Amino acid sequence: MRSVKKSTKRVFSHILRFFLQRLIFPVLYFIGRVQKINPKLAVFATDFFESPTDNMLPLIERARAGGFDTRFHGKLPRHRCFIVRKWRQYKRWLSFFFLIARARVIYLDEVFFPANTIRLRKGTSLVQLWHGCGAFKKWGYSTAALDWGASTRELRWLPMHQSYTHVCVSAPAVIPYYADAFHCREEIIHPWGAPRTDFFFRPGIAAQCRREVLARFPEIGGRSIVLYAPTFRGNSTISARHHDDCLDYALLTERLGADCALLLKPHPRVREPIPAPAPAATPFVFDARDLPIETLLCAADLVISDYSSLIFEYALLGRPMLFYAYDLEEYEGQRSFYEPYLSFVPGELVWSSEELAAGVRRNLFEGGFDKARVEAFRERYMSACDGNSTERIFRYTTL
Numbered sequence: 486m487r488s489v490k491k492s493t494k495r496v497f498s499h500i501l502r503f504f505l506q507r508l509i510f511p512v513l514y515f516i517g518r519v520q521k522i523n524p525k526l527a528v529f530a531t532d533f534f535e536s537p538t539d540n541m542l543p544l545i546e547r548a549r550a551g552g553f554d555t556r557f558h559g560k561l562p563r564h565r566c567f568i569v570r571k572w573r574q575y576k577r578w579l580s581f582f583f584l585i586a587r588a589r590v591i592y593l594d595e596v597f598f599p600a601n602t603i604r605l606r607k608g609t610s611l612v613q614l615w616h617g618c619g620a621f622k623k624w625g626y627s628t629a630a631l632d633w634g635a636s637t638r639e640l641r642w643l644p645m646h647q648s649y650t651h652v653c654v655s656a657p658a659v660i661p662y663y664a665d666a667f668h669c670r671e672e673i674i675h676p677w678g679a680p681r682t683d684f685f686f687r688p689g690i691a692a693q694c695r696r697e698v699l700a701r702f703p704e705i706g707g708r709s710i711v712l713y714a715p716t717f718r719g720n721s722t723i724s725a726r727h728h729d730d731c732l733d734y735a736l737l738t739e740r741l742g743a744d745c746a747l748l749l750k751p752h753p754r755v756r757e758p759i760p761a762p763a764p765a766a767t768p769f770v771f772d773a774r775d776l777p778i779e780t781l782l783c784a785a786d787l788v789i790s791d792y793s794s795l796i797f798e799y800a801l802l803g804r805p806m807l808f809y810a811y812d813l814e815e816y817e818g819q820r821s822f823y824e825p826y827l828s829f830v831p832g833e834l835v836w837s838s839e840e841l842a843a844g845v846r847r848n849l850f851e852g853g854f855d856k857a858r859v860e861a862f863r864e865r866y867m868s869a870c871d872g873n874s875t876e877r878i879f880r881y882t883t884l
Contacts, residue, residue: 498571502643505575506602513579514603517586522608523554527883528588530558530581530597539779540594540614543680543875551879556584585609590882596625601645612651612882613667617794618679619866620659620823622716625666632819644668651882653677655797656868662823677881678874684779685801686872694783698748701776704768705746709849712785713759714750714778715809716793731811733838734762738769740842744850748773750781752793787849789841792816796831800863801870803856805848806832809841831862 527548529541537545537557545555558581564570578599585591586606593600594614605611625646628634635643646667652674654663664671684690699705713732737747748771749759761770773781778795782788788799789807796806808830810816817826827834832855833848835841847853 499639499643501571501575502598505578506598506643510578510582510599511603513582514586517583518606520583520587522589522606523587524589525553526556526588526590527553528556528558528585528591530585530591530593530600531560531595532597533560533595535559535562538594538616539681539684539777540616540679541592543683544592544614544879547875547879548883551883553589553883556588558584592882596645598645600648601643602647605648605650610650610882611648612653612878613646613649614653614680614878615663618655618682618797618870619794620662620666621794621796621829622792623666623821623823626668627662627666627823628820631821633821649673651675653679653874653878655679655682655870656866658865658868675881676869677877678869678871680875680878681779682798682801682867682870683872683875685783685798685870691783691802694780697780698773698776698784702746702748702768702771702773705771708743709745709786710748710784711741711745711787711789711845711849712748712750712773712781713789713809714752714781714793714795715759715789715791716752731809732841734770736838737842741845742769745769745845746771748781748785750774750776750778753778787845789845792820792822792826797867800831800859800867803859803863805854806830806859807841807844807848808832808834809836810834811836831859 529537529545531538531541536559541557545557548555558577561573561577564573581599585600588609590610590612591600592612592614594616600611623631624634626640629637629640635645646669649667649669650673652663652667652669654660654674654676655678657676660671660674660676663674695710698710741747747769749761750773751757751759758772758774761772779798782795782799782802785804787805787807788796789809790796791809799806810826813826822829833844835844
């Protein structure tokens with residue numbers, strides 16, 4: 486019964502989306518064009534968050550400093566009733582088109598359903614900032630033949646990423662990957678960087694972030710900070726989850742507890758915390774889900790990840806990374822990567838908690854960190870991120 490209900494909702498959602506995207510939204514936008522473009526109106530839109538994202542906030546601040554009227558269009562608080570939830574969502578989208586019809590520039594950092602197929606009027610820019618730097622695991626049109634994301638058939642009827650005038654990326658090397666993922670021309674993709682990476686270039690930011698983390702977790706003391714920040718599992722953002730029991734906390738505490746503190750940061754799409762043991766008398770594991778990822782990256786002496794794009798930002802700091810790829814074969818079959826994983830990642834690969842503990846000790850305390858490898862990775866995938874991305878993007882998209 487539950488399966489039938491779920492299928493019915495999915496079919497209903499697809500039919501409604503088809504008519505909205507192919508008919509209703511373009512008509513509303515066309516009607517809205519009777520208004521003149523406001524050369525000082527900037528709109529920031531997302532379907533996933535109720536407040537501006539870390540990529541949007543620096544641009545909002547810069548736009549306001551430049552005399553722009555900035556408007557944010559975000560996700561509405563979730564309502565328990567599916568019908569009410571959808572009605573509120575679609576009603577808000579209707580007003581959105583009258584807003585963007587007179588906007589000088591619209592900024593996105595994710596796929597945004599209402600803007601997928603509209604024909605922008607001359608004088609309006611639609612800028613895709615994208616939430617991840619570099620190009621790691623595949624997304625968009627690149628995954629049409631995989632378990633992840635929309636199928637080829639769905640993309641034919643409900644296309645995505647079709648209206649961008651500018652796409653911002655972190656380096657020239659990733660332009661072909663974004664062109665494939667967005668099914669767009671390379672000419673609209675520009676290596677201007679990512680606004681949120683300007684944070685890492687602020688003077689004294691690493692020391693400031695470490696103080697913030699120690700204020701939150703004073704038990705860490707003088708120990709090294711190791712951040713575990715995996716990506717989510719599941720074949721869509723809606724089903725995002727973590728794997729249970731992938732870390733042997735007892736072993737890690739025994740091998741590392743005297744010298745390190747392990748901070749756990751779940752992916753923002755996962756609502757539940759990473760499974761962890763109850764606090765011990767001398768804490769080793771800390772739940773850091775409430776702290777911003779930028780703060781944690783700047784404070785961490787070493788990051789443990791798997792397939793998360795946060796490794797690109799962390800490369801800006803030139804610090805060691807470990808890659809805990811215990812489910813690589815399964816993950817690669819579902820999602821796949823733009824480059825071979827084993828030769829791509831800029832750090833040691835580990836396959837068990839025992840190897841993980843040894844890798845932390847080797848990189849932090851035994852001189853095993855290959856800094857040149859991280860620097861080469863940074864140069865290839867993050868060369869456009871230099872502390873001036875916000876200014877560059879704002880200037881080029883509002884000319």
